[in-house]
Amino acid sequence: MSYAIAxxxxxTAWKHLVVTPxxxxxxxxxxxxxxxxxxxxxxxIVLGSPTKRKEIALCVVQLMITALLGSLLLWADDRELIESxxxxxxxxxxxxxxxxxxxxxxxxxQQRAYQVFELYGGTAKATTFVIxxxxxxxxxxxxxxxxxxxxxxxxxxxxxT
Amino acid sequence: xxxxxxxxxDQLVRAADRELRTGAWREAVxxxxxxxxxxxxxxxxxxxxxxxxxxxxxxxxxxxxxxRALELDGGSPYCHYARAATAFARDRFDEAWASCAVALGGGxxxxxxxxxxxxxHVLGAKIRQARGxxxxxxxLLERAIAWLPQRVSTRVEAAKLELAAGRLELAASHAxxxxxxxxxxLAANVVAGEIxxxxxxLAAAERHAQFALLQDSxxxxxxxxxxxxxxxxxxxxxxxxxxxxxxxxxxxxxQNALLAGSFLVVQLLMILANAAGLPGVQGKLVWVWxxxxxxxxxxxxxxxxxxxxxxxxxxxxx
Numbered sequence: 282m283s284y285a286i287a288x289x290x291x292x293t294a295w296k297h298l299v300v301t302p303x304x305x306x307x308x309x310x311x312x313x314x315x316x317x318x319x320x321x322x323x324x325x326i327v328l329g330s331p332t333k334r335k336e337i338a339l340c341v342v343q344l345m346i347t348a349l350l351g352s353l354l355l356w357a358d359d360r361e362l363i364e365s366x367x368x369x370x371x372x373x374x375x376x377x378x379x380x381x382x383x384x385x386x387x388x389x390x391q392q393r394a395y396q397v398f399e400l401y402g403g404t405a406k407a408t409t410f411v412i413x414x415x416x417x418x419x420x421x422x423x424x425x426x427x428x429x430x431x432x433x434x435x436x437x438x439x440x441x442t
Numbered sequence: 443x444x445x446x447x448x449x450x451x452d453q454l455v456r457a458a459d460r461e462l463r464t465g466a467w468r469e470a471v472x473x474x475x476x477x478x479x480x481x482x483x484x485x486x487x488x489x490x491x492x493x494x495x496x497x498x499x500x501x502x503x504x505x506x507x508x509x510r511a512l513e514l515d516g517g518s519p520y521c522h523y524a525r526a527a528t529a530f531a532r533d534r535f536d537e538a539w540a541s542c543a544v545a546l547g548g549g550x551x552x553x554x555x556x557x558x559x560x561x562x563h564v565l566g567a568k569i570r571q572a573r574g575x576x577x578x579x580x581x582l583l584e585r586a587i588a589w590l591p592q593r594v595s596t597r598v599e600a601a602k603l604e605l606a607a608g609r610l611e612l613a614a615s616h617a618x619x620x621x622x623x624x625x626x627x628l629a630a631n632v633v634a635g636e637i638x639x640x641x642x643x644l645a646a647a648e649r650h651a652q653f654a655l656l657q658d659s660x661x662x663x664x665x666x667x668x669x670x671x672x673x674x675x676x677x678x679x680x681x682x683x684x685x686x687x688x689x690x691x692x693x694x695x696x697q698n699a700l701l702a703g704s705f706l707v708v709q710l711l712m713i714l715a716n717a718a719g720l721p722g723v724q725g726k727l728v729w730v731w732x733x734x735x736x737x738x739x740x741x742x743x744x745x746x747x748x749x750x751x752x753x754x755x756x757x758x759x760x
Contacts, residue, residue, distance in 0.1 A: 287506035
């Protein structure tokens with residue numbers, strides 16, 4: 282039996298799959314939420330993060346609010362309330378900023394457990410290949426549904442410029 | 443540690459205290475864990491665990507432990523000391539001072555160690571300084587120095603305080619005293635270098651910076667000092683040194699904020715460039731951003747190699 286300290290990750294059998302939380306954050310930016318959000322969840326679980334419920338809840342919140350903001354934007358665009366392409370892009374940027382901000386918040390929370398994991402000699406898997414693979418798969422994921430809301434929810438900045 | 447198998451919680455806490463004084467925070471944490479398995483409501487063990495966790499910067503764990511310590515023994519000066527140290531690490535200066543004032547007012551229960559009393563005074567001085575109360579901070583440091591004049595880190599804090607207050611002679615006297623007692627002390631060399639820099643003695647500042655980097659070529663304060671010296675010596679490339687050091691000394695959270703923030707700024711600039719009829723700018727902005735990202739991620743390793751080559755210190759970055 283051992284005394285558990287609040288910031289310590291729990292033991293899991295998948296510690297060898299842990300990545301630095303900066304990896305999923307970078308994936309959110311250059312690939313999209315379809316990769317980053319599941320990755321954050323998986324990382325929280327394999328890391329044994331003591332705050333994994335909060336991290337998973339934030340992933341769900343990011344998804345739901347993005348869907349709401351995306352629907353609102355498409356509704357306004359359908360009714361031609363957004364007068365120019367630049368304004369539409371700026372509105373999209375607001376949604377992207379929200380997504381990146383939430384990904385940053387999740388990263389910050391997950392980083393606390395990750396730092397303790399590192400402090401006790403844990404080593405992280407490289408994230409480069411996953412992100413590169415995600416970039417290659419990106420067009421296929423985008424093509425799964427022919428719906429602009431899908432693009433807004435799961436993509437990075439594909440439709441922005 | 444096998445001989446400690448049958449120790450009671452108080453013995454384990456005392457052993458942890460000894461480990462902590464030598465800087466062995468890992469050993470201290472393990473001993474305190476064992477103490478808390480035996481006596482979960484041991485307030486001092488929780489408080490000491492908070493202090494041990496602060497050494498590697500585990501403020502979240504320290505916060506929980508120091509809160510628990512105070513819940514268990516709200517009148518204990520030692521528990522208040524742990525709470526003050528934790529609150530200070532979280533930049534909560536008012537809360538830190540409220541607890542530190544209690545700690546300063548009471549005797550200490552564990553061994554009545556003068557080192558702990560002095561550490562509380564030094565912490566109090568740091569909190570006072572952070573609140574802009576320089577004179578009161580100086581009083582606390584003077585008392586701490588009178589108590590244990592051989593303690594190098596107190597002299598270093600005093601030198602920092604006087605340097606910040608612009609009293610360079612007094613700062614130099616504290617720094618020299620610290621160096622006389624521990625010539626290779628990293629923090630003492632850094633503060634001595636900063637004082638030399640302020641008085642315009644670049645060569646002496648460089649020597650101190652080199653000495654500090656020899657102890658730890660990744661120390662942020664030593665790197666910042668080195669960058670300032672380089673920028674004074676080579677104004678043409680000085681800005682690059684400063685920028686590299688600034689990026690390389692960010693913590694993970696700040697690095698992520700830089701990554702996310704710079705991305706959004708670049709996206710905004712791309713939209714505006716497009717609206718202004720400058721489509722060619724977009725591609726360039728993407729490359730600038732990618733270079734920045736590489737700088738954020740690989741800057742620290744590159745900087746340490748550069749510093750090692752430049753200052754002639756061993757590269758310990760990898």
